[in-house]
Amino acid sequence: MTTREAGGARTGAPTPGRDVAGPRGLVALYRRLSGLVAAPSADAQAVAAVVAGELGVLAAVVGPQREVLAAAAPGMGVAEASALVRADARTAAWPRTLEVAAAAGRALRVPGPWLRAQVVAPVLLGREVPAFVFAEEDTATRDRPEALTGDDVLLLVAEHAATVVGVLHGRDRVLATAAGQVRGDLVSGLLLDRARDADQAAQWAEHVGYDHGVAHRVVVVSPDDDDAYGAGPASLLGEAEEHLLAAAPAALTVVRDTETVAVVPETADPVAVGATCARRLARGRVPDPDARWPVTVAVGGPVSEPADIAASYDQARRTLLASRRLGRAGRVLRFDELGVHRLLLQIPDPDAARAFAREVLGRLATDRSERTVELLRTLARYFREDGSPQRVARALNVHPNTVGYRLRRAEELSGLDLDSYRDRLAAQVALEILGEMEA
Numbered sequence: 001m002t003t004r005e006a007g008g009a010r011t012g013a014p015t016p017g018r019d020v021a022g023p024r025g026l027v028a029l030y031r032r033l034s035g036l037v038a039a040p041s042a043d044a045q046a047v048a049a050v051v052a053g054e055l056g057v058l059a060a061v062v063g064p065q066r067e068v069l070a071a072a073a074p075g076m077g078v079a080e081a082s083a084l085v086r087a088d089a090r091t092a093a094w095p096r097t098l099e100v101a102a103a104a105g106r107a108l109r110v111p112g113p114w115l116r117a118q119v120v121a122p123v124l125l126g127r128e129v130p131a132f133v134f135a136e137e138d139t140a141t142r143d144r145p146e147a148l149t150g151d152d153v154l155l156l157v158a159e160h161a162a163t164v165v166g167v168l169h170g171r172d173r174v175l176a177t178a179a180g181q182v183r184g185d186l187v188s189g190l191l192l193d194r195a196r197d198a199d200q201a202a203q204w205a206e207h208v209g210y211d212h213g214v215a216h217r218v219v220v221v222s223p224d225d226d227d228a229y230g231a232g233p234a235s236l237l238g239e240a241e242e243h244l245l246a247a248a249p250a251a252l253t254v255v256r257d258t259e260t261v262a263v264v265p266e267t268a269d270p271v272a273v274g275a276t277c278a279r280r281l282a283r284g285r286v287p288d289p290d291a292r293w294p295v296t297v298a299v300g301g302p303v304s305e306p307a308d309i310a311a312s313y314d315q316a317r318r319t320l321l322a323s324r325r326l327g328r329a330g331r332v333l334r335f336d337e338l339g340v341h342r343l344l345l346q347i348p349d350p351d352a353a354r355a356f357a358r359e360v361l362g363r364l365a366t367d368r369s370e371r372t373v374e375l376l377r378t379l380a381r382y383f384r385e386d387g388s389p390q391r392v393a394r395a396l397n398v399h400p401n402t403v404g405y406r407l408r409r410a411e412e413l414s415g416l417d418l419d420s421y422r423d424r425l426a427a428q429v430a431l432e433i434l435g436e437m438e439a
Contacts, residue, residue, distance in 0.1 A: 025147040048060055060085040066094060116137065118136045119133075120134055123166045135154055183208050238255060244262045275297065300314070354434075379407065
């Protein structure tokens with residue numbers, strides 16, 4: 001059915017049961033529309049239904065891109081009324097009409113096809129125009145209650161309806177903001193282990209949509225330089241939350257002071273989710289996103305119970321610290337990959353750890369000459385190659401005899417005996433400390 005063909009159906013005789021004697025007068029109709037604000041379930045569709053029902057017109061609420069958000073007409077269902085509005089919205093004049101109405105900040109009457117009158121009223125929310133109220137009637141077959149017969153009634157009612165839609169939209173936005181704040185507080189409570197017990201943690205998790213049927217990991221995304229990208233970390237963190245949710249819609253997210261945190265189901269692959277987020281943040285921010293990201297991503301261990309989320313968060317935080325100490329900032333690192341560094345991170349005094357490393361390695365740790373550094377690196381490679389001089393020689397591109405000589409010199413300078421299990425263990429731990437804690 002085209003717009004013109006639907007003319008009679010839009011504004012013909014009132015539908016049976018419509019009380020044409022209903023609210024008599026503009027003030028009464030204003031009051032009915034305003035009363036919708038107090039109804040918890042009222043929405044844009046309710047506003048369109050009142051306008052359509054009381055004035056016998058096609059009424060709708062449309063978005064800035066001409067999408068139909070609500071529609072009503074006497075004797076029609078929502079789908080049929082929406083189709084009529086979409087047909088009108090496809091006309092060439094509509095974009096300009098909406099633009100002018102938004103700029104004017106008031107309702108406009110525009111000529112419609114045949115003898116139809118159309119009114120467009122912007123929904124104002126501060127400086128924003130999130131929608132428009134649209135109404136259309138056939139002036140030749142107009143059928144209204146006597147108290148609502150004035151020529152300006154459609155314009156005035158549409159403008160008041162737009163005000164009511166704006167109030168409802170603002171109310172929904174406030175409620176959504178409040179709900180988001182509560183959700184963020186509950187997620188933070190789970191991360192920081194603030195629940196009284198496991199039962200309360202389970203209740204909080206239920207409220208925020210935690211899936212009890214799968215394991216989860218905590219993913220932490222933290223900017224590496226708070227001042228490097230102009231807008232600072234705040235917008236970067238907000239953008240990170242958007243990317244995390246885009247990659248894993250079921251994730252529970254919260255933005256904290258210096259990081260964005262997500263509790264991600266294992267089924268979504270938390271490591272891949274964190275990496276995807278970082279790559280998207282890198283676009284336009286770093287010259288080579290493949291080499292380094294503007295954030296570091298740390299992933300905690302898997303947990304099955306809501307009460308254990310705090311443990312995964314603690315692991316992710318320690319992994320974040322380790323990644324930066326290990327020189328792996330701007331990448332992704334899992335807690336599972338830390339190995340012995342899990343224990344080293346428990347040392348409360350880094351200086352004590354460095355002192356231990358210097359004591360074990362002696363001059364290898366204190367003499368920074370090029371020759372001594374070469375010996376230290378050969379010793380580290382020796383341990384990485386499980387004590388095989390042949391593999392060390394291949395890795396360093398030197399003769400095996402050279403490797404043997406360097407290891408003997410390393411023993412002389414450090415006082416270590418590489419044939420002693422205890423000395424080998426102490427040396428490996430010392431090298432781990434140097435690799436982790438020294439710049």
